[in-house]
Amino acid sequence: MYYQRIYYLLLALFISVTNLVYAQTENSLHTKTTALTQEATRLMRAENYEKSLILSRHALSKAISLKDNNLIALSYNTIAANFDQLAEYEKALFYYKKGLVYANKTNNNHLKNWIHNNLGNIYCFDKKEYSKGIYHYKESLEYSIKSADSSEIFLTKLNITWAYFDINKFSLGLPYLNYINKYHKKHSDETTIVALKMLNGMYYSHLNKTEKATFYFEHAIKLGEEGNEKSDLSFAYQEYSKFLFKTNHFKEAYEYLKAYNELTAKINNEDKLKKLNVAGINLEIDEYKREIDNIKTEYKTQHQILLEKQSKNKLYSITIISILLLIIVFFYLYFQNNKLKQKNKLKNIESKIQENIITASINGQEIERKKIAAFLHDNISALLSSAALHLSVFSTKNKNNSEEITKTKAILIQAHYKIRDLSHQLLPSLLARFGLFFALNDLCEMNSNSTIHFEYSSSVSNETRYNEDYEMRMYFIISELLNNIIKHSEANKAKLSLKEVNSQLRIVVSDNGKGFEINQFQTIEGFGLNQIKARINTMNGKFKIISKPKEGTRIEIIVPIEYAV
Missing domain, CATH: 3.30.565.10 (Histidine kinase-like ATPase, C-terminal domain)
Structure with a gap:
């Protein structure tokens, strides 16, 4: 009885120590995974997307093994944010939505706010699907209110204002504009102050208050040119250009439209992948074509030689048959055997030719993929964007907001995004x-x-x-x-x-x-x-x-x- 009690005491002590070690190991893994996620986020902000993606995927695998929904959601969000920065918006949407599934299983309102806000940005400013974008912004606003984070509330309302103003729903965006005007001194930074001034300019332009609109637009442009936020500055150029066309200041309008196009092109060039060497591609295609022609020529020559050889063998056979019956039988068997070898040789040659033709054809297709993807991304997509912009300028200049022009603009924008997605499918940028x-x-x-x-x-x-x-x-x-x-x-x-x-x-x-x-x-x-x-x-x-x-x-x-x- 005494030894039995000692046994159970030792067993309980062993289980307690084991549980303690396990808990410490799990806490250590959790700490390391959190550190990986933080480092991946830092690398993303430093524009080191390759290392950030590698670390965030490593963090994701560890978070899944821990079954930690918060860390899983954070890892997916970081992966999505990297693709967002790389203009891979479909991949970004995919991973943001995965992150949101796990974030909804937690009480992390900051993370939910962050993911909804990122989804709103993609839908509004990249895919131009404003109804979906505004929905996610409003979801983001609810979570920022729950977390009582005034800076998150301010930024979310700024985004909602921008989304409504971008589709000319100024009355719906006005309450949010009033809020950010009221609290901007507390929360504004270099980025948001430029956007805020531009939004005020857009609103007073809508009210036809020329003096106030001019003041806010010019102030936004001045701040943008003094700072480093190129994206908001380009939007400020564009909106001020529209306003100047509206007020019949065409020369100045074209100057700011030109500045917008130049800055937008500069931004696009900074994010652009390495260009394909079109001349090199054409040379490579020619080499594949020549290779196919050489293979076909070689095949024809060998085939002709074999046919001539067959004819000679037949002639010899006929001659010998006329001499002796036994020799006829012998040469008949020899001829059949030789013919079978020739057929096998022809089949091997044909098989090799077919393999080379398939390879050359597929290589040519891959080269054409590169060429077409680059052409769609760098030429057609840019032309569609320019056409949509000029159509906007035309409708503003002529005060013509007909349904046909509005639908044409929407079709051009939709075509632009479909062509961009097609170029990514033809040549995966990843x-x-x-x-x-x-x-x-x-x-x-x-x-x-x-x-x-x-x-x-x-x-x-x-x-x-x-x-x-x-x-x-x-x-x-x-x-x-x-x-x-x-x-x-x-x-x-x-x-x-x-x-x-x-x-x-x-x-x-x-x-x-x-x-x-x-x-x-x-x-x-x-x-x-x-x-x-x-x-x-x-x-x-x-x-x-x-x-x-x-x-x-x-x-x-x-x-x-x-x-x-």
Whole structure:
């Protein structure tokens, strides 16, 4: 009995110590994750987006393991904010919304206010969907009121005022303008004071009070030119230009419109990705075309030689048959054997030609993707924006606010954003900026949903970079494999694994779907599995499919790495 009591006392002591160690370990992990999130936010504000995204994703994985909704929401918000700064607005929306789901499970009103405000910014000023944007601003305002943060209330009301004024609903925006005018001395800084002056100018322009409107616009422009806030200054140039056209000061209006265009172009140039070398692309396309022509010529020559050889063999056979029956039988067997070898040789040549043609065709498509994406982003999108602006100027100058002009402006703006989104789909900017592994990690995250989850696993650092064309080829090959899983496998789990071994990249894509019979595997049109296999062969790689019905599918790829020069 005595020893039993000692046993239970020691057991209780062991459990207490274990729980204490576990609690300390969990607290340490929580502290480290919080520090990672803070450092990722600092790097984002310093415009070091690559490192910020890497740290924020690392923080996200740790926060998920901790099941800490607050840290998960903060991590998603930081990831979204990085994409927001990189003008990847669809990705930013995706991660903001994910962050909001977890933020709503917490009592962190500051974070909810922050995420709703960021969503409002994207919908109002990037996508021009003001009803959605104003909804999120008002949600943000509710949470800032709950947290009793006067500075957050001030900034949110400033955004609501701007949104209403931007769609000419001045009566709805006026109460918010009165509030920010009343409290601006307490909360204004370099950024908000320029915006505040411009909003007052817009309001007095709406009331046709020329003197007051002029005072506020000129004051906003002066403050903006003295400071470093280029975005608000460009809006001030634009709104003052509209006001000057309205008051028939056309020369000055064109001067400020010119200043707006120049500053906007400068802002866009600062954020622009590296331009594609169009001349180099054209040369590369020509090289692929010449390669295809050479392959076809070589094939025709070899085919002709084989046909001539067949004719000679037939002639010899006929001659020998006429001499001896036994010799006829012998040469007949020899001829049939030789003919079979020739057919196999022709098939091998045709297969090699087909693989090279597929590779050259796909490489040409990828080059055209780059060229078209750059052309859409740098030319068509800019032209649509300019057309919308000039149409606005025309309607202001002629005091013509007809429904047709309003709808035309809306169509031009919508076309501008659709073209920009199309250019990002043709050439993922994340791949060009941060490399293959970071883009694939993001691809798995984007494709995961309530129906299927893609697990990403890599022993290679996300910061590793290869040859640009090699990265693009591997990205689209893996993207096609993931699309096949989504469309055909009926799986709910899939995994992408990557590792480097002896200067080779080893890729495994697997799922737990319905699978298929390998012997029923047929060539299909388009960039399917046979085309992927052909492309891997031309890269001196290996391609293997392992699948059975109801046992899922596993695809293994080994490709020599093409390192960046």
